[in-house]
Amino acid sequence: xxxxxxxxxxxxxxxxxxxxxxxxxxxxxxxxxxxxxxxxxxxxxxxxxxxxxxxxxxxxxxxxxxxxxxxxxxxxxxxxxxxxxxxxxxxxxxxxxxxxxxxxxxxxxxxxxxxxxxxxxxxxxxxxxxxxxxxxxxxxxxxxxxxxxxxxxxxxxxxxxxxxxxxxxxxxxxxxxxxxxxxxxxxxxxxxxxxxxxxxxxxxxxxxxxxxxxxxxxxxxxxxxxxxxxxxxxxxxxxxxxxxxxxxxxxxxxxxxxxxxxxxxxxxxxxxxxxxxxxxxxxxxxxxxxxxxxxxxxxxxxxxxxxxxxxxxxxxxxxxxxxxxxxxxxxxxxxxxxxxxxxxxxxxxx
Amino acid sequence: xxxxxxxxxxxxxxxxxxxxxxxxxxxxxxxxxxxxxxxxxxxxxxxxxxxxxxxxxxxxxxxxxxxxxxxxxxxxxxxxxxxxxxxxxxxxxxxxxxxxxxxxxxxxxxxxxxxxxxxxxxxxxxxxxxxxxxxxxxxxxxxxxxxxxxxxxxxxxxxxxxxxxxxxxxxxxxxxxxxxxxxxxxxxxxxxxxxxxxxxxxxxxxxxxxxxxxxxxxxxxxxxxxxxxxxxxxxxxxxxxxxxxxxxxxxxxxxxxxxxxxxxxxxx
Numbered sequence: 001x002x003x004x005x006x007x008x009x010x011x012x013x014x015x016x017x018x019x020x021x022x023x024x025x026x027x028x029x030x031x032x033x034x035x036x037x038x039x040x041x042x043x044x045x046x047x048x049x050x051x052x053x054x055x056x057x058x059x060x061x062x063x064x065x066x067x068x069x070x071x072x073x074x075x076x077x078x079x080x081x082x083x084x085x086x087x088x089x090x091x092x093x094x095x096x097x098x099x100x101x102x103x104x105x106x107x108x109x110x111x112x113x114x115x116x117x118x119x120x121x122x123x124x125x126x127x128x129x130x131x132x133x134x135x136x137x138x139x140x141x142x143x144x145x146x147x148x149x150x151x152x153x154x155x156x157x158x159x160x161x162x163x164x165x166x167x168x169x170x171x172x173x174x175x176x177x178x179x180x181x182x183x184x185x186x187x188x189x190x191x192x193x194x195x196x197x198x199x200x201x202x203x204x205x206x207x208x209x210x211x212x213x214x215x216x217x218x219x220x221x222x223x224x225x226x227x228x229x230x231x232x233x234x235x236x237x238x239x240x241x242x243x244x245x246x247x248x249x250x251x252x253x254x255x256x257x258x259x260x261x262x263x264x265x266x267x268x269x270x271x272x273x274x275x276x277x278x279x280x281x282x283x284x285x286x287x288x289x290x291x292x293x294x295x296x297x298x299x300x301x302x303x304x305x306x307x308x309x310x311x312x313x314x315x316x317x318x319x320x321x322x323x324x325x326x327x328x329x330x331x332x333x334x335x336x337x338x339x340x341x342x343x344x345x346x347x348x349x350x
Numbered sequence: 351x352x353x354x355x356x357x358x359x360x361x362x363x364x365x366x367x368x369x370x371x372x373x374x375x376x377x378x379x380x381x382x383x384x385x386x387x388x389x390x391x392x393x394x395x396x397x398x399x400x401x402x403x404x405x406x407x408x409x410x411x412x413x414x415x416x417x418x419x420x421x422x423x424x425x426x427x428x429x430x431x432x433x434x435x436x437x438x439x440x441x442x443x444x445x446x447x448x449x450x451x452x453x454x455x456x457x458x459x460x461x462x463x464x465x466x467x468x469x470x471x472x473x474x475x476x477x478x479x480x481x482x483x484x485x486x487x488x489x490x491x492x493x494x495x496x497x498x499x500x501x502x503x504x505x506x507x508x509x510x511x512x513x514x515x516x517x518x519x520x521x522x523x524x525x526x527x528x529x530x531x532x533x534x535x536x537x538x539x540x541x542x543x544x545x546x547x548x549x550x551x552x553x554x555x556x557x558x559x560x561x562x563x564x565x566x567x568x569x570x571x572x573x574x575x576x577x578x579x580x581x582x583x584x585x586x587x588x589x590x591x592x593x594x595x596x597x598x599x600x601x602x603x604x605x606x607x608x609x610x611x612x613x614x615x616x617x618x
Binding site: 050052074075076077078079080081082084088090091092101102105106149150153159 | 518519521522523524525526527528529530532533536537540541543
């Protein structure tokens with residue numbers, strides 16, 4: 001099998017009744033992760049790309065071929081495969097016939113289709129399951145078979161809708177590695193809730209909030225320097241958005257000094273300050289004469305996190321030792337001050 | 351069959367013990383008449399009674415017409431069930447209700463309705479007559495009557511199966527490049543096969559037992575329109591032993607049908 005198998009995708013999703021308006025592109029061979037809270041419109045984007053949802057103003061172009069508009073191309077003629085949370089293997093066919101289904105539908109002979117199916121089962125490391133019924137294999141195995149089945153159809157674009165969300169956490173790391181290998185050089189749009197998926201599978205991430213793209217960029221950049229609240233919480237970071245004034249990000253009830261990177265905000269322009277929960281210290285009252293940034297907050301949640309305690313105050317979090325959590329008598333409702341050194345705060349233009 | 355769990359009324363919160371008596375009474379009410387038929391059968395002459403010329407003619411006619419009408423039910427009912435289960439169109443609810451009407455309509459009324467549709471003076475009768483086709487009081491009328499009353503059984507059974515989750519597999523199949531015909535043949539039909547099977551068997555059984563619509567629309571001519579239920583009804587006056595023997599034949603058929611197409615068996 002040749003390596004590079006991906007089409008270029010141009011997508012305009014416009015579904016007014018769901019308040020979704022998204023434009024995005026996938027370059028040939030690129031994997032794009034679609035992130036966002038529930039109800040942000042991620043599944044709508046996939047449904048439009050697959051041709052399962054048809055709306056007047058949406059536009060899908062794959063490899064220069066217009067799939068929408070006057071000459072609407074139905075799902076089975078798009079070469080767009082969709083893999084859902086659940087494997088949905090056809091229960092009446094054995095594993096080999098499941099994977100051979102795509103090639104058979106494309107007109108391949110029985111023997112040729114089975115050869116192709118065996119190839120992809122081997123690629124997904126599940127060749128030994130060929131003769132089994134879907135009911136007789138585990139969830140992780142079934143999802144591998146489902147990936148093999150999707151790839152055997154030789155799609156120009158592969159859509160993955162939270163492919164590992166329904167699986168046992170014990171099997172996801174191995175499947176993620178396999179996916180990273182077989183998805184390289186393919187055009188893929190993957191919806192995920194997992195930061196590792198975004199980092200290890202995706203070349204680029206697109207963040208969707210409220211039916212709009214709020215942020216996009218290289219996966220590592222977005223996660224290291226998020227500009228949207230969702231991307232920050234997704235990456236496990238604190239984010240304060242505000243206006244850049246006098247060398248500080250001024251937000252509601254907060255004024256943060258920090259380290260400005262290459263993308264320095266303009267005076268009076270929108271800016272974000274990003275910092276790790278572990279860089280935050282918690283105090284009873286503002287420490288006097290300290291160069292630290294101080295944020296008066298009300299604790300909303302206190303929960304154990306490994307050998308630390310995570311203290312949440314609305315959108316912000318601080319990781320402290322159990323000892324200091326006990327010393328400060330932290331409970332939801334406690335009024336405290338979060339402090340963070342300016343050197344720990346990264347400031348970006350938004 | 352039963353597991354180790356105690357399923358008698360013992361500790362069942364929703365089954366008060368006073369409920370058992372009427373339940374047993376109901377079961378007896380259904381089973382006792384069957385026992386009565388078996389008890390009344392004249393076993394010494396059973397063979398000759400069932401194989402008399404009139405009996406064989408009726409039995410053979412019943413089997414042939416029921417098979418043809420079952421086939422018609424499949425040809426018309428499968429597309430109907432798919433359309434009702436998968437498509438969305440205005441008036442769908444009303445259409446579904448009307449299609450199921452023969453389930454509750456008295457068969458004799460169905461026969462009258464068919465007569466005024468296909469009969470000589472019926473809606474389509476004149477057109478058919480011009481074409482040289484006379485339907486009423488022919489074997490074709492028997493098939494039409496049976497199809498009319500049996501079709502809803504197949505449609506209901508199959509539509510239920512189609513709605514129980516096979517649609518997601520159809521979507522997957524389409525994104526794998528399978529066109530609608532391939533999806534229907536390789537995914538939809540295999541997944542609903544149990545429902546299709548039980549629906550077909552139920553439709554066949556309903557056709558075999560059809561009486562009211564048949565006698566109204568097709569009459570009772572030996573060898574042409576006199577099916578087994580009609581034969582039993584006629585013999586009841588003149589030859590009770592034969593009527594009872596033929597009844598037993600239909601009881602056995604019914605028991606076999608229930609055995610192979612038990613409602614709910616497909617689900618387990």
